[in-house]
Amino acid sequence: MAELHFFTGTMDSGKSTLALQTNHNHAARGRVGRIFTTHDRAGAATVSSRLGLTHEALEVESDFNFWSYVVDTLTRGGRIDYLICDEAQFYAPDQIDQLAKVVDELQIDVFAFGILTDFRSILFPGSARLVELADRMNVLQVEALCWCGKRATHNARTENGAMVVEGEVIVVGDVDQADEPSAGPQDVAYEVLCRQHFRRRLTADRAKAVSLAPEPLPFG
Ligand SMILES: Nc1ncnc2c1ncn2[C@@H]1O[C@H](COP(=O)(O)OP(=O)(O)O)[C@@H](O)[C@H]1O
Numbered sequence: 330m331a332e333l334h335f336f337t338g339t340m341d342s343g344k345s346t347l348a349l350q351t352n353h354n355h356a357a358r359g360r361v362g363r364i365f366t367t368h369d370r371a372g373a374a375t376v377s378s379r380l381g382l383t384h385e386a387l388e389v390e391s392d393f394n395f396w397s398y399v400v401d402t403l404t405r406g407g408r409i410d411y412l413i414c415d416e417a418q419f420y421a422p423d424q425i426d427q428l429a430k431v432v433d434e435l436q437i438d439v440f441a442f443g444i445l446t447d448f449r450s451i452l453f454p455g456s457a458r459l460v461e462l463a464d465r466m467n468v469l470q471v472e473a474l475c476w477c478g479k480r481a482t483h484n485a486r487t488e489n490g491a492m493v494v495e496g497e498v499i500v501v502g503d504v505d506q507a508d509e510p511s512a513g514p515q516d517v518a519y520e521v522l523c524r525q526h527f528r529r530r531l532t533a534d535r536a537k538a539v540s541l542a543p544e545p546l547p548f549g
């Protein structure tokens with residue numbers, strides 16, 4: 330039986346790597362798939378992993394219809410055994426419904442990968458629909474860590490180095506790497522945090538500044 334799988338985790342937890350590994354393993358056994366993504370950091374029509382793997386993909390525009398695409402392909406004699414869907418948090422809920430229909434009516438496996446919540450800690454509509462419809466939901470086993478060492482559960486956004494909770498929902502960006510110079514004044518970056526430090530808006534930079542300050546921070 331085909332299934333709709335949803336693999337989720339914070340940013341930087343290995344989702345795109347797993348997406349490309351999943352494609353590799355299925356393709357190696359002669360199965361024929363299609364790889365989809367949208368708004369990847371590496372640019373349009375590309376799935377990129379921080380481990381250095383990249384693969385060309387089909388870009389999912391807002392009016393793209395998975396059901397029509399698959400039916401058209403099969404009607405023209407094409408073969409599709411599975412779909413890999415990266416950055417699925419950005420897909421519209423209707424597109425997730427189309428993916429579920431592809432699984433049920435055409436017996437094609439769908440492997441979707443995406444983050445659950447945005448920088449405000451609110452579910453992305455596409456991810457919410459995946460939670461509602463997926464046959465299996467898997468949380469990535471390689472845990473991204475907060476600066477304090479606890480498991481990171483939230484994706485914080487920083488602007489001018491400070492965590493923000495207002496703004497556009499979709500802003501493509503990356504987590505700052507520890508060995509890279511910190512973001513410039515206009516840069517938007519992301520940082521994964523545990524819930525406590527997300528609630529307190531305590532990013533690594535701010536924690537460092539606070540620990541150097543003479544007065545302790547008055548937490549409410
Ligand atoms: N230099 C490295 N050596 C080993 N692992 C790395 C390195 N850089 C990144 N990674 C791994 O890659 C993961 C991020 O993979 P990626 O597929 O890009 O994540 P996601 O798609 O979830 O944002 C990191 O959590 C880390 O485990």
Ligand SMILES: Cc1cn([C@H]2C[C@H](O)[C@@H](COP(=O)(O)O)O2)c(=O)[nH]c1=O
Pocket residue numbers: 339340341344345368369370443444446447448449484485486498499500501502503519
């Ligand atoms: C939290 C959050 C993230 N994004 C963007 C930032 C990245 O481009 C992707 C996530 O990619 P990853 O492969 O999981 O690292 O999503 C966004 O647009 N809005 C947000 O709130």
